[in-house]
Amino acid sequence: MATKITWLGHSSFQIETNGKTILLDPFLTGNPSASVSADAVEADAIIVSHGHGDHVGDTVEIAKRTKALVVANFEIIEWMGKQGIENVHPQHIGGSYQHEFGTVKLTIAHHGSMLPDGSNGGSPCGILLKLDEGTIYFAADTGLFYDMKLIGEEGVDLAILPIGDNFTMGPEDAVRATKLIEPKRVIPMHYNTWPLIEQDAAAWAHQVRSQTTAEPVVLEPGSSCEL
Numbered sequence: 001m002a003t004k005i006t007w008l009g010h011s012s013f014q015i016e017t018n019g020k021t022i023l024l025d026p027f028l029t030g031n032p033s034a035s036v037s038a039d040a041v042e043a044d045a046i047i048v049s050h051g052h053g054d055h056v057g058d059t060v061e062i063a064k065r066t067k068a069l070v071v072a073n074f075e076i077i078e079w080m081g082k083q084g085i086e087n088v089h090p091q092h093i094g095g096s097y098q099h100e101f102g103t104v105k106l107t108i109a110h111h112g113s114m115l116p117d118g119s120n121g122g123s124p125c126g127i128l129l130k131l132d133e134g135t136i137y138f139a140a141d142t143g144l145f146y147d148m149k150l151i152g153e154e155g156v157d158l159a160i161l162p163i164g165d166n167f168t169m170g171p172e173d174a175v176r177a178t179k180l181i182e183p184k185r186v187i188p189m190h191y192n193t194w195p196l197i198e199q200d201a202a203a204w205a206h207q208v209r210s211q212t213t214a215e216p217v218v219l220e221p222g223s224s225c226e227l
Contacts, residue, residue: 003133003227005158007219008041009033010193011055011140013160017131017227020044020101023068024127024138027057033193035222043068045101047129048076049140050113051121054193060085071104075122079115093125103130107151109142111168128154134227136160137181141190144173152181158227159183159214162190163204164197171204178212185215187225 003017010031015022023046028038031054038058043066046059056076060083063070070080070088077090091097096105105128113121127138134157139148141162159181162168168190169177178186186208191199205216217225 003131004224005136005187005227006035006224007187007189007221008035009221011049011162011190012057013138013189014041015129015131015136017101017133022047022101022129023062025049025055025057025140026059026062027054029058029061031057031193033221038062039065042066045069045071045099047104047127047138048072049109049127049138050111050124051076051079051115051119052113052141053116055141056116063087069099071099073106073113073122073125075113075120076115079119079121093123096128102132104128105130107137108145108147109140110145111141111143126151128156131227134158136227137183139169139177141168144169144177146180148177148180152183156181156183157185158217159186160189161186163188163199163201164191164193165199166196171199171207174204175207175211178208178214182212183214185217185225186212187217187219 006014013024028034074090107126109124111124113124129136208216
């Protein structure tokens with residue numbers, strides 16, 4: 001069965017693979033681009049990249065309802081415990097772990113990570129997710145950094161990159177990131193949620209096609225592609 005990747009809006013994704021459902025940064029409540037409500041999603045695992053409210057999102061509520069495993073950096077996992085979440089697994093940058101659904105390796109990301117209540121969210125992370133059918137690099141919120149080339153050397157089938165600018169990479173830097181990573185395909189995220197991060201994804205996709213070897217995949221919230 002093919003691995004299915006669904007964009008839920010903003011930086012939230014649902015990955016269905018080998019009978020398991022993984023959520024990345026499930027910010028649904030209060031997300032004007034969300035394609036589904038927090039009480040309508042299922043999850044076996046939730047991976048959180050950093051502490052900002054538009055990424056931690058509904059993790060606590062979904063984890064309590066579904067009993068999903070929550071994977072994040074150590075500081076966020078400590079905070080999850082204080083919210084009553086017990087099914088957790090802490091990791092940190094550079095470390096990988098073979099979970100039941102696949103291998104998770106946390107990478108560097110240049111951003112912040114304060115939690116919604118002001119607590120320390122530790123270091124922001126990207127997520128390298130190695131599944132039976134291929135490898136996904138979820139860059140999360142980050143600026144451009146040259147070590148993306150090293151991440152690409154691990155063999156990335158699908159990169160998911162922010163293009164919204166202001167808080168993260170903009171379209172031009174996301175094209176440069178694609179050149180460094182050299183993925184087979186690339187999905188844009190973290191744009192058009194609010195006016196401040198509005199971008200023309202079609203124009204960005206044209207630049208990806210003309211300047212890189214990757215195939216751009218522009219999704220609408222709620223739409224999917226296969227790995």
